[in-house]
Amino acid sequence: MNSKELHKLKDLKDFIERHGKSSHYGFQLKKCGNCPYCVLNPIRLDDAEFNKLHFLPDPIPDETGQHYKPFDQLYGMMTNDKHRPSFANVQGIEAEADKINRDVLKSGKSRDVILCSECFKPRCVYSNTKMTREQDGILLRIKEDDNYTCGDAFPEDSGLFVRESLSCNSEVEINYFGAAMRHFVPPCCIYCGKTEDLLDDEDDYIQNLYTMFSVVRPLCKTCRTSGKEAKTWGEKFFAKRS
Numbered sequence: 001m002n003s004k005e006l007h008k009l010k011d012l013k014d015f016i017e018r019h020g021k022s023s024h025y026g027f028q029l030k031k032c033g034n035c036p037y038c039v040l041n042p043i044r045l046d047d048a049e050f051n052k053l054h055f056l057p058d059p060i061p062d063e064t065g066q067h068y069k070p071f072d073q074l075y076g077m078m079t080n081d082k083h084r085p086s087f088a089n090v091q092g093i094e095a096e097a098d099k100i101n102r103d104v105l106k107s108g109k110s111r112d113v114i115l116c117s118e119c120f121k122p123r124c125v126y127s128n129t130k131m132t133r134e135q136d137g138i139l140l141r142i143k144e145d146d147n148y149t150c151g152d153a154f155p156e157d158s159g160l161f162v163r164e165s166l167s168c169n170s171e172v173e174i175n176y177f178g179a180a181m182r183h184f185v186p187p188c189c190i191y192c193g194k195t196e197d198l199l200d201d202e203d204d205y206i207q208n209l210y211t212m213f214s215v216v217r218p219l220c221k222t223c224r225t226s227g228k229e230a231k232t233w234g235e236k237f238f239a240k241r242s
Contacts, residue, residue: 015037018035019031025081028055028056030053031043033050057076057079058074060083097153098165104126104161105126105161105163105175106126106175108178108180110125111127111130111131111180112125113176113185115148116149116168117147118149118168120193121150121168121172121192122176123150125154125160125162126160126161127160127161135158135160138160139160142154150167151164151165151166171190171191171231172190172193174217177217189222189223190231191228192223197220197222198218198220199230205224205230211236212235213233214234215233215234216230216231216232217230217231219231
């Protein structure tokens with residue numbers, strides 16, 4: 001089973017989100033103790049021992065930024081892998097590739113999207129001219145292989161480009177919401193890329209933002225609940241009354 005097939009299995013996906021922690025380096029599962037699965041397959045350790053078990057932490061730099069904090073200082077904390085060494089090293093190299101291709105990585109040259117096989121966020125695919133039948137075939141094969149992850153490069157001779165400085169922690173590109181794309185791609189949350197459970201224009205929070213800004217990027221209910229603010233553009237200025 002590949003990640004795209006897993007994404008379609010809601011119950012299994014919910015189970016993994018409830019019990020799992022996924023990162024670039026590995027995947028971990030832990031029983032929660034209070035769901036139907038854990039009732040049928042109860043925890044065998046006593047409560048005191050089970051409560052000592054935590055997901056293995058990701059590397060986090062110390063105050064100097066030159067070293068990583070020791071394991072025993074991080075164990076039991078919620079961490080993410082944005083500070084992993086490979087992420088920092090690759091980003092510097094790939095950002096240089098984006099500088100080289102900056103003339104094509106523009107809104108007007110975005111032709112399609114491809115989903116990351118790990119985070120499922122849509123990433124824009126660019127080309128200097130309208131895609132040829134051959135390029136359509138290349139992109140279709142890449143999608144069918146389901147191996148693309150954020151930051152990957154496309155074949156050099158394909159004439160197709162993606163922004164290589166992106167990682168799974170990156171937001172959806174602003175170009176995704178541009179005029180060249182909006183007619184054939186669904187709106188999605190700018191933070192997580194989900195297309196379902198978006199706050200609509202009737203939501204009080206969104207309505208209030210539209211009184212102050214011309215553009216409000218899509219935001220899902222989950223990201224809003226977690227404290228994220230909608231991305232806005234085009235602040236409205238009102239003439240002061242004399």
